[in-house]
Amino acid sequence: MKRRLFLKAATAAGSMLPVTLNGLSVRAYANSPLMHLLGRRTGNNGNVLVLIQLNGGNDGLNTVIPLDQYTNLTKARSNVLIQDTKVLKLNGVTGTGLHPAMTGLQGLYNNGLVNIVQDVGYPNPNFSHFRSTDIWMSGSDAKESWSSGWMGRYLDAEFPGFPDGFPNTGAPDPPAIQIGGMVSLATMGTSVNMAMAITDPSNFYGLVNGTTDPVPDTPAGRELEFLRIMANQTNQYGTSIKNAAGKATTLSTKYPTGNTLADQLKIVARLIKGGLKTQVYMVSIGGFDTHSQQVDNSDHSLGAHATLLQRVSDAINAFQDDLTLMGIQDKVAGLTFSEFGRRIMSNGSVGTDHGAAAPMIAFGTGVQKGIIGRNPVIPDTVTVADNVPMQYDFRQIYVSALQDWFGLSKTEVKAAMGGRDFNTLPVFKASRMGIEDFADLVSRLHLYDVYPNPVSGEATFKFFTDGGNVELYLFDPLGNRTHTMASGKHSMGEHEVRVDLYGLRPGNYFYQLSQGNRKYTKVVVVAN
């Protein structure tokens, strides 16, 4: 059963939509002894997302190539069009292929590790690098200017009050790490940026590798060296980053040299393997603003854009190899994005101007293999004003990541998207950790949110089972079982249990639904 069908069915059946935890983040309790005891955490599931920004506007039509549109593409952009015979084939796919330079990604796709979403954009596309980047980073509509980012809003809820009180024993690591010069709007929370932005890459390189950048042989250099050492030592996350980097070594031999993206991803893999609990990494590679000389005149499969795509493809391939050798491939997923695609019609400088929708590429063992959406349709007659129209809103991929990869509730996802609803796309596999809204598409076991929450009297627990022996217990903050809401054989369908919790000591209680080896746990706040 497809997820969306399930959702529709569930809604049609009049099932109660989940209520929120009234702003209380389950993940705030993720490190309580009980959560470890129960062996499962809700919400923060330890998954990592690596966002790869392709700065400048990547030419999607020359990246994921619609082979069935060649007649019209030839009319529109013959001076940059890749020879169709050179386009890389994908297993099980006809009519769509990859740029010839992307052999690494081709291999990953054929191994089931890549998902491509066609023609991602937003209504009323803006052709300014800045505006469009801001829109992508903030998750706003085209006509709005938001000062916080989509990841920042998510992390804001995850790390309330940040940076006051952080790092702490429960959250020892930076919420997000951004490597590169530009401090991104994407990780901007409502008041502060949630990312540890590596604005001084050489200093960061020194931190990771235990070296310092050369300083001049002067009194100023002497003081500067002192300050840099202090900056690394006193960086509130310096120690955890240094420790994580020190615990892991690069295992893949596939990392190319002279590839800045590969250099960044190499460090990201080490930090994840080293145990850093950071959830979001942002890395970037520039140069995609290919207004001129995008391809070699003599061989369109070569040239500036080919070099860039090869770097992206090689870097991702090496990164995935590294993750696999490290044994952490199942907790890391990656996602490429760019502020826009490029114009269908090429220009006279053997290049392409700013455009609209373009493909996004997700990778990792956690993605669903395949291509979402059809090929872009190129009109018979293309004018300079024609752009690839969007099939999917970029925020659909964001909510898919938040919901399916990070395991957030729909309510939390909606909050991160500034209060707007977007449908998910099957980019990621159903979260291994379960998702509270439609936690179990396969097994058909689901635990709804308790109502009300916080509770000071009667609480209503509700669950769905496909039939069998089901247990639903309430545990106090120390892990002692206080109530049995259900225990024994239950028929398929929704079940509701009301329990009077009056008189319990106030605190964060946990309710756990289990059937066989499937378990779901949530938090209820008792506020007597």
Place this chain on the structure above:
Amino acid sequence: MDRKEFLTFKRAAAPTEVKKVERRTTTGLAVYSGTFGKKEAMHLLRRTLFGVKVQDMKDFSAKSMSAAVDALLNTSTAVPNEPLNHYGKTMPDPNVAYGATWVNSALDFNFNFQRTMSMKSWWWEMAAKQQSTIMEKMVMFWHNLIPISALEQVDPRMTHIYLKTLRNNAMGNFKSLVRALSVDPAMLVYLNGRYNTKRAPDENYARELMELFTLGKGPDSKYTEDDVKAAARVLTGWNINFLTTPPTATFTLNNHDTTNKQFSAFFNNTLITGRSTATAGTDELDDMLNMIFAQTEVAKFICRKLYKYFVYYDITPDVETNIITPLADHFRNNNYNIKPLLDKLLKSEHFFDPLNMGCVIKDPTTHIAGFCRQWETDFPTDTEQLYNITGYGRAFGQAILQDILDPPSVSGWPAWHQSPQFLRSWISSDSLPKRNQFTDLMLFTGYRRGGYTFIADVFKVTRQFSNPADADTLIADAVAFVLPLELNITEIATLRNNLLPGGIPAYNWSDEWTQANDPGHSSHATALASAKLKLQLLYKSIMNLSEYQLS
């Protein structure tokens, strides 16, 4: 290097140990005759002002070196206003109206704390709003050298008198300053002078007068314990009176030791004759200061202090020979007048030696008040709101280790005297992140209190740069304006990424800047927001560099 490949981790691994030896200069006090351009002017201004405005940079780099130093030394002791009653809205003061100054009113213990905080915030405001002269830095220098503690005072008006004395003498005569502070009411409280009587001498002030204020503890400073005891007896008989307006220092002959005071061979066996007249206290004090100031060590002591404050903390044998000794001679030859001393030092080839640039770690007041002046932050006009803001700046300075008017000890702040750390003691695992937090806060959200938001307007300064529409020029201007050191090509490229991410063509920023400055443009609002964010991020990137902590 491919400009698009901004981020490279392919950098040579460097030695991790701090170098023990670096190049030092052997230049001396000869008048600097080299180029005086923007770089040299900024060096001079950074060291002599708390914060340098763009207009300062333009004005001073257009002058000759000599004229630039003259202008900085052409100080005024006038102040725009006095410390005000900022507390009256919530705590009405029967004797001082809200918004009026309390310094000329009677002492009222009920308002001691409020008035003391008013005093401290007021001084911070003077630093943040300073004139383009050396005055405020010199007041801070003297306060660090001869301090009091405001919170230990019984009468905040005395703190006001003390600070006024510093200001009035800051560019005048050092001996006169010491003379005034020796019988200053706040000092009589701070170092127990008021308890120093012939029956129970208290050596506190006498000891610090020699050890910390004039002679120091250098190898050639050979005063004895008996000298301290004799000096304490000279200083007997003083007390304070806070019942008068203004409060005063008083001298009571009955408490004064009228016997003769014998000093050691270090002071040429000087005998100060005990007096029994009404002016015995000041007469004997003058005798004693004449005796102390006859010692060559006094001038050397002050010159070393000033050198550490304005040039660098490391006094090598070359510096002692080429700078301190001749500078001290010059100081004595000019009868301890401060201005000629500064004139000599600041116009010297040594001061403008590139090896002496960028090596001073900013003190907290320079970091905070200096930021506010450099970025020309607007201050509220309402008194309560104004003191909320200046109080915040002052308190943030306290959080990063400098509580002005309440130094950690009579030695001042360790950064200006404690070997071998010196200025590095401003930087701790707590203070360094907070320094970054302050600049981040001021650039992005600002400090909000009582309906007022105290924030840097990034456009205000950017518009004064030579060509802000050009990304590379803008970055070069900003770096030269904010940092005392040059950046390498990788660092510049990293900064450029803030304005032109991914190496997109320069016209993208030019267009946005133009639109952001054209209210009639259809994209004005979005360009304004977008350009603002870019500038905030650019300046944050610059200020988060370690170089930003240097002056």
